[in-house]
């Protein structure tokens with residue numbers, strides 16, 4: 153126990169980095185995921201193709217490979233970015249594929265008549281999507297999105313492998329000094345579990361509040 | 367107001383509309399009847415290009431109907447449509463359903479859109495339901511809300527595709543009453559319906575379709591009393607004996 157208490161500041165700093173990674177990459181993933189979803193349901197074939205290719209690509213590559221590639225590959229093409237920023241961008245792009253997939257299943261659950269009614273009123277494709285289809289689609293996929301958020305939280309620990317000092321890396325460093333892996337990693341694990349529990353609580357509340365009478 | 371010339375439509379190999387010519391004058395009410403699968407819905411949906419036509423011309427108010435993009439959206443804003451299944455936006459209140467398009471498409475202010483919406487909801491007799499969600503309304507109320515939503519755009523033409531077919535019998539009347547009133551107010555209307563009573567009361571002209579073609583067209587009383595084609599006579603005999 154003292155192994156943790158003696159190093160609270162390190163854990164705290166690691167936790168903050170993990171929270172930054174989680175929040176920023178989820179936000180980025182949500183935005184990119186929305187754009188990809190819009191492309192995948194658009195009437196323009198080329199856009200649909202690009203959207204599908206994006207999802208297929210990122211769902212079929214391990215996140216760790218992408219992170220390592222970005223860290224070593226980007227400097228090669230002259231892009232020098234902060235490690236944390238690199239990790240956020242890569243995780244966001246990766247998770248966007250999963251968010252896009254969840255959102256698309258939500259869009260498919262909205263009956264075709266909703267979009268037709270919107271278009272018949274003169275709304276453009278973008279307006280129908282934004283005001284009619286996506287708001288209804290979102291309501292049906294809150295639970296899957298919550299699961300993606302939790303998976304993303306866990307995935308941020310891979311950033312430790314490329315040198316970002318997040319909670320996992322902090323735990324690793326403390327362990328190198330104290331050599332007490334069990335309490336140290338149980339402590340770190342509990343912190344991750346707490347974040348996941350919060351996410352579960354929030355999605356539960358959201359789901360109940362936004363439930364739609366049909 | 368609407369001119370259709372040589373309209374053809376295929377679903378794959380299936381030739382659903384065959385050389386349709388149709389003119390609807392300003393203020394005219396045209397009722398389209400015909401057996402199931404004769405292409406009535408498809409014709410109706412082609413008029414605002416919810417279905418893409420295979421060939422032929424559609425002119426609305428003398429202007430060729432645009433095929434895609436913003437011009438098409440602008441055309442649809444002027445052509446109201448009422449669906450068999452209402453298609454009210456499930457996540458919005460009735461009032462918001464009516465306000466959405468005027469605000470987003472016409473750029474009307476929210477306050478103005480709201481007062482128009484409330485006036486229209488009162489006109490179709492559901493002012494008290496304004497703040498409810500569609501699912502909390504009866505079918506007849508939902509369809510009247512859908513009519514109000516279409517009217518809020520001040521359309522030049524209204525298309526109705528079997529607006530009462532999904533309703534319980536006791537609710538058919540309240541929707542037809544709204545439509546009869548609308549016709550009396552001079553709205554240009556194309557109505558696909560099996561309600562012969564409505565056709566007699568409100569239609570200026572009946573168009574009978576079969577097999578993707580317009581087989582016969584005429585003034586309602588003449589058409590119902592003395593149809594000139596065998597196919598129309600057969601159809602009426604079947605429908606009227608029920």
Ligand SMILES: Nc1ncnc2c1ncn2[C@@H]1O[C@H](COP(=O)(O)OP(=O)(O)OP(=O)(O)O)[C@@H](O)[C@H]1O
Pocket residue numbers: 377380382400401402403404405406407408409
């Ligand atoms: N999306 C579609 N894809 C393929 N075929 C279709 C499609 N929509 C309609 N059809 C076919 O086109 C023909 C005309 O259909 P339409 O819905 O216009 O008929 P309708 O006269 O409205 O019939 P009903 O009285 O049953 O509504 C039918 O044979 C139908 O099976």
Ligand SMILES: [Mg+2]
Pocket residue numbers: 406407408528
């Ligand atoms: Mg039909």
